Amino acid sequence: MDESQHAGVGDLPTVHRHRLAAALPEDAAILLFERLSAAMPTAPAALLDSSDHARTAALERSRRSILAFSAGPCALEVRHHDGVTVEHHPDHSQQPLRRTEGPFFSWLRQAWPHKGSPAGRAEAQGSGEGPAEPFQLGWLGWLGYELRREVGSPDLPSPEPASPEPASPGPHPRGHNVQDAGAPSETPDDDAHLFRATHAVVIDHAADQVEIQSLGADPEWRDHVARLVAAITTEDAVAPASPAPHLREMRVRDTRREHLAAIAETQREIYDGNTYEACLTTAVTGLAAADEADPVALFRRLRAANRAPFTQLLRLGPGRRDPAPAGEGRPQAGRQGFDVVSTSPERYLSIDVAGTVRSEPIKGTRPRGEDPETDVALREDLAAHPKDRAENVMITDLVRNDLSIHAIPGTLRTERLCAVESYPTVHQMVSTVSARISPETARADVVAAAFPPGSMTGAPKISTMDILQRLETGRRGPYSGVAGYFSTTGSADLSVLIRTLVISAQAQDDVVGLHLGLGGAIVADSDPEAEWDEVVTKSAGVLGALGTEFPHR
Numbered sequence: 001m002d003e004s005q006h007a008g009v010g011d012l013p014t015v016h017r018h019r020l021a022a023a024l025p026e027d028a029a030i031l032l033f034e035r036l037s038a039a040m041p042t043a044p045a046a047l048l049d050s051s052d053h054a055r056t057a058a059l060e061r062s063r064r065s066i067l068a069f070s071a072g073p074c075a076l077e078v079r080h081h082d083g084v085t086v087e088h089h090p091d092h093s094q095q096p097l098r099r100t101e102g103p104f105f106s107w108l109r110q111a112w113p114h115k116g117s118p119a120g121r122a123e124a125q126g127s128g129e130g131p132a133e134p135f136q137l138g139w140l141g142w143l144g145y146e147l148r149r150e151v152g153s154p155d156l157p158s159p160e161p162a163s164p165e166p167a168s169p170g171p172h173p174r175g176h177n178v179q180d181a182g183a184p185s186e187t188p189d190d191d192a193h194l195f196r197a198t199h200a201v202v203i204d205h206a207a208d209q210v211e212i213q214s215l216g217a218d219p220e221w222r223d224h225v226a227r228l229v230a231a232i233t234t235e236d237a238v239a240p241a242s243p244a245p246h247l248r249e250m251r252v253r254d255t256r257r258e259h260l261a262a263i264a265e266t267q268r269e270i271y272d273g274n275t276y277e278a279c280l281t282t283a284v285t286g287l288a289a290a291d292e293a294d295p296v297a298l299f300r301r302l303r304a305a306n307r308a309p310f311t312q313l314l315r316l317g318p319g320r321r322d323p324a325p326a327g328e329g330r331p332q333a334g335r336q337g338f339d340v341v342s343t344s345p346e347r348y349l350s351i352d353v354a355g356t357v358r359s360e361p362i363k364g365t366r367p368r369g370e371d372p373e374t375d376v377a378l379r380e381d382l383a384a385h386p387k388d389r390a391e392n393v394m395i396t397d398l399v400r401n402d403l404s405i406h407a408i409p410g411t412l413r414t415e416r417l418c419a420v421e422s423y424p425t426v427h428q429m430v431s432t433v434s435a436r437i438s439p440e441t442a443r444a445d446v447v448a449a450a451f452p453p454g455s456m457t458g459a460p461k462i463s464t465m466d467i468l469q470r471l472e473t474g475r476r477g478p479y480s481g482v483a484g485y486f487s488t489t490g491s492a493d494l495s496v497l498i499r500t501l502v503i504s505a506q507a508q509d510d511v512v513g514l515h516l517g518l519g520g521a522i523v524a525d526s527d528p529e530a531e532w533d534e535v536v537t538k539s540a541g542v543l544g545a546l547g548t549e550f551p552h553r
Contacts, residue, residue, distance in 0.1 A: 013216030117355025187477025244547025281519030364429030479517025
């Protein structure tokens with residue numbers, strides 16, 4: 001069946017949609033993405049793959065997988081840095097089509113011009129299923145933590161650029177990012193990176209349905225996808241295992257001693273009344289040979305080990321290949337690029353077509369047990385522990401405040417408080433807050449009002465971000481920001497970028513850099529040693545999938 005509708009963004013062609021009935025195997029999305037990518041090797045692309053859909057009880061979060069690409073004359077890539085948004089065609093990154101000065105969310109308000117709750121759609125509030133077709137092309141990508149400077153946090157300079165590590169041992173100055181000279185940068189300079197989807201495939205795992213989408217009629221794309229889907233339904237779609245990359249120069253940005261000192265300083269700020277709770281972060285970094293660290297291969301490994309409702313691959317950098325034979329298997333020439341691989345369990349917020357906004361903050365973590373008895377004990381300890389519950393309640397209260405800014409009075413509610421969910425490597429404590437958006441409010445303003453995610457800052461948000469700026473030793477980049485989509489329907493779904501690997505590569509280099517952000521909430525009664533242990537625990541899912549361990553120092 002074919003359908004089309006107005007894209008709702010500028011003078012773009014209509015969105016053409018073609019539905020297929022297809023009961024795809026569990027891991028079909030990654031195979032389909034890889035085969036479609038082969039035909040668009042330089043196009044920005046995203047795979048938002050709900051990889052736990054066969055195991056989860058939370059169907060609404062894991063129902064769909066989205067494969068999106070930006071190719072052809074309507075393709076557009078957008079980068080925001082230092083108060084300037086630059087739009088360019090993906091094939092011509094050095095030839096900007098438009099530069100817009102001002103905050104990123106002002107640009108988003110124009111590019112995604114949808115407003116609050118349309119009249120007559122109130123019946124959708126609280127629906128766990130959501131609209132039948134929430135995604136119909138639009139914008140996909142990530143918004144980095146450093147956008148905080150444009151939404152109320154003091155406009156302080158970012159931590160200084162990376163510099164070689166001092167030869168002498170001991171603590172390095174706080175606010176300095178330590179990195180080998182000549183290595184690929186750990187995190188992007190950009191504060192946000194999006195692309196306009198011109199082609200997409202939406203897999204509805206619950207309905208056994210595939211929808212093929214394009215800006216304007218594209219029968220060649222439609223038929224190509226249909227052939228691939230038909231082939232995958234008849235084969236074993238289990239993604240082949242790839243060997244772990246040989247990682248080198250693995251290091252944690254802050255030593256144990258340095259991180260404990262930062263925790264102590266955070267607690268002094270709490271005792272002085274400047275914050276109640278602060279999410280203090282660090283990072284693990286390393287290098288790998290480019291031919292061993294293909295983003296799709298790394299995505300497969302992380303996805304298999306850490307199935308989660310918001311697993312995603314954003315192919316915005318080294319995963320985009322030069323189609324010329326001489327450049328095969330090499331980063332695209334002329335630029336440093338960054339890919340993002342995430343296995344996040346946490347929803348930042350979703351907005352459905354009817355204007356209901358929902359956020360699901362996570363605070364509180366325990367590792368999975370080695371046997372069933374230990375596992376149950378760890379889960380029960382998390383559910384009852386007063387510190388974890390206090391952390392979660394504080395962040396839930398912060399989220400309630402953020403969503404209330406643009407909510408219709410009387411619609412704000414806490415659907416769940418301190419529920420425990422289990423994932424392959426950890427148990428997590430999750431709450432759910434929802435509201436209906438005021439009809440005249442730009443939906444981009446709702447996203448901005450809650451940014452950055454409260455679970456990755458602390459409370460109160462503004463003063464806590466100021467404290468973290470002084471204590472943390474490097475840019476967070478995409479980590480602890482958000483990623484997902486802003487659809488032409490007015491819907492959006494964004495996850496918090498935790499359990500996230502940023503892959504960087506300099507053009508013509510044969511190595512890539514890997515960056516894994518890590519952190520945890522500090523409160524007045526936090527045990528510093530236990531907080532350090534939690535950082536190590538949170539690293540296990542990603543580092544274990546890469547065949548390595550936390551690099552203690």
